[in-house]
Amino acid sequence: MDETLATPIARPSLHDTIVNRIRSMIYDGDLKPGEKVPEKMLCETLGISRTPLREALKVLASEGTLELLPNRGARVARLTAEDVDEMFPVMGALEGLSGELACAKATDADIAELRALHYQMALHHTRAERAEYFAINQKIHEKIMAVAGNDLLVTMYEGLAGRIRRARYISSITSGRWDEAMAEHEEILAALEARDAPRLAAILKGHLRNKCEAVKEVLRTDGKSDEAAA
Amino acid sequence: MDETLATPIARPSLHDTIVNRIRSMIYDGDLKPGEKVPEKMLCETLGISRTPLREALKVLASEGTLELLPNRGARVARLTAEDVDEMFPVMGALEGLSGELACAKATDADIAELRALHYQMALHHTRAERAEYFAINQKIHEKIMAVAGNDLLVTMYEGLAGRIRRARYISSITSGRWDEAMAEHEEILAALEARDAPRLAAILKGHLRNKCEAVKEVLRTDGKSDEAAA
DNA sequence: AACCGGAATTATGCATACAATTTTTTAGCA
DNA sequence: TGCTAAAAAATTGTATGCATAATTCCGGTT
Numbered sequence: 001m002d003e004t005l006a007t008p009i010a011r012p013s014l015h016d017t018i019v020n021r022i023r024s025m026i027y028d029g030d031l032k033p034g035e036k037v038p039e040k041m042l043c044e045t046l047g048i049s050r051t052p053l054r055e056a057l058k059v060l061a062s063e064g065t066l067e068l069l070p071n072r073g074a075r076v077a078r079l080t081a082e083d084v085d086e087m088f089p090v091m092g093a094l095e096g097l098s099g100e101l102a103c104a105k106a107t108d109a110d111i112a113e114l115r116a117l118h119y120q121m122a123l124h125h126t127r128a129e130r131a132e133y134f135a136i137n138q139k140i141h142e143k144i145m146a147v148a149g150n151d152l153l154v155t156m157y158e159g160l161a162g163r164i165r166r167a168r169y170i171s172s173i174t175s176g177r178w179d180e181a182m183a184e185h186e187e188i189l190a191a192l193e194a195r196d197a198p199r200l201a202a203i204l205k206g207h208l209r210n211k212c213e214a215v216k217e218v219l220r221t222d223g224k225s226d227e228a229a230a
Numbered sequence: 231m232d233e234t235l236a237t238p239i240a241r242p243s244l245h246d247t248i249v250n251r252i253r254s255m256i257y258d259g260d261l262k263p264g265e266k267v268p269e270k271m272l273c274e275t276l277g278i279s280r281t282p283l284r285e286a287l288k289v290l291a292s293e294g295t296l297e298l299l300p301n302r303g304a305r306v307a308r309l310t311a312e313d314v315d316e317m318f319p320v321m322g323a324l325e326g327l328s329g330e331l332a333c334a335k336a337t338d339a340d341i342a343e344l345r346a347l348h349y350q351m352a353l354h355h356t357r358a359e360r361a362e363y364f365a366i367n368q369k370i371h372e373k374i375m376a377v378a379g380n381d382l383l384v385t386m387y388e389g390l391a392g393r394i395r396r397a398r399y400i401s402s403i404t405s406g407r408w409d410e411a412m413a414e415h416e417e418i419l420a421a422l423e424a425r426d427a428p429r430l431a432a433i434l435k436g437h438l439r440n441k442c443e444a445v446k447e448v449l450r451t452d453g454k455s456d457e458a459a460a
Numbered sequence: 461a462a463c464c465g466g467a468a469t470t471a472t473g474c475a476t477a478c479a480a481t482t483t484t485t486t487a488g489c490a
Numbered sequence: 491t492g493c494t495a496a497a498a499a500a501t502t503g504t505a506t507g508c509a510t511a512a513t514t515c516c517g518g519t520t
Contacts, residue, residue: 097323
């Protein structure tokens with residue numbers, strides 16, 4: 001029997017598990033940016049041998065999550081201001097695309113769901129509940145991505161977003177910038193309701209550019225502690 | 231002395247060499263889409279052991295170049311029409327971004343170089359020299375990317391472009407579509423000379439969308455031979 | 461006392477060996 | 491003859507071991 005096309009992907013391989021475990025350790029801060037990651041240490045922590053671990057390290061390095069210095073081991077990639085300057089235009093283009101596609105593909109139900117999320121977020125904004133606000137904020141952007149219906153887009157965006165998430169810009173947002181962001185979200189909802197693809201794309205791009213500045217600010221402030229840890 | 235920041239990347243590691251070797255084998259057609267890739271075979275071909283080979287396979291799989299079936303080995307990823315439908319919007323967004331950035335950053339010398347390439351390509355077009363035309367065509371797009379000055383953008387775009395390059399759409403372009411593409415390139419040059427970023431972005435996006443259709447056409451025609459090989 | 465050089469230690473890179481799963485072959489049966 | 495099932499072969503997943511490069515530590519020298 002011919003299954004050449006019938007087997008896209010199969011079971012949860014142990015291997016990806018390790019990759020995800022290590023990725024989580026990095027995103028959760030168990031491994032800090034700039035920190036050396038000796039293989040032996042990780043082997044003991046994860047209870048595995050060096051072979052599968054090294055395979056995972058190579059994958060994470062190709063993603064940009066780790067830096068692999070030949071004959072000198074792995075280090076958690078440090079996010080520089082230059083990295084951010086390169087990442088945000090790309091993320092902006094991708095997020096803009098998600099907006100365009102979402103305008104074309106969103107059902108009324110999708111928009112209703114986004115509207116609900118939006119007003120819930122607005123409530124958290126007026127109450128100055130930062131954590132709750134940011135949680136819903138992320139949900140909204142994820143929902144727009146999902147509505148866009150392009151898995152590759154989601155994968156690529158998440159890959160970049162994940163690398164930035166470590167810089168916890170959340171706590172450092174100024175209330176002035178917060179009000180601005182909220183106003184931009186009003187426009188996002190309006191553009192989506194009007195299914196105005198170019199406008200939504202433009203707003204999302206600008207919205208992200210503002211976030212870029214916030215992240216760079218955190219990087220400047222927070223950089224010193226990273227240096228100390230390295 | 232503190233070199234924590236001073237060592238971004240060091241020597242050409244053997245490992246990346248293997249990754250690139252295999253990637254080349256795939257792009258050059260030594261390994262065809264859908265084909266099974268036994269580890270033993272590649273080990274003998276490359277003259278290495280299974281350990282570094284498997285590390286390379288994992289990396290290529292994370293790039294989407296290979297498919298890794300747990301306990302069942304690797305296969306060269308097959309490009310489906312659905313894949314192309316997902317890839318082209320993303321590539322369009324990235325290429326559009328390259329145009330925007332290029333408009334902002336291009337020096338007069340850059341534009342002069344692109345102009346020269348453009349008219350050289352136009353010459354090949356009037357002479358109906360396909361291979362030469364496409365070689366310069368690619369150079370132009372690469373130059374725009376380079377002028378944009380965003381390494382991450384280049385990396386991500388090349389990753390996608392490389393996966394598509396296997397579908398040799400070159401030979402199959404119709405002369406009608408070819409004339410269209412050439413006309414679009416006239417606009418590309420004009421927009422760049424005017425440093426009209428939004429316009430250049432829009433043209434590049436549309437230009438690529440047309441190529442998307444060509445690739446899908448090749449996929450439909452060429453698909454059967456791939457099936458046979460699998 | 462500070463600096464330089466070399467040996468010992470440690471960690472990484474690669475190859476080999478063993479275990480487990482899948483695929484193929486083959487024997488048995490209806 | 492065709493199908494099922496079990497055993498053999500082959501292939502992948504993981505662990506271990508050896509070779510090599512890098513780091514550290516120690517002794518000698520200026």
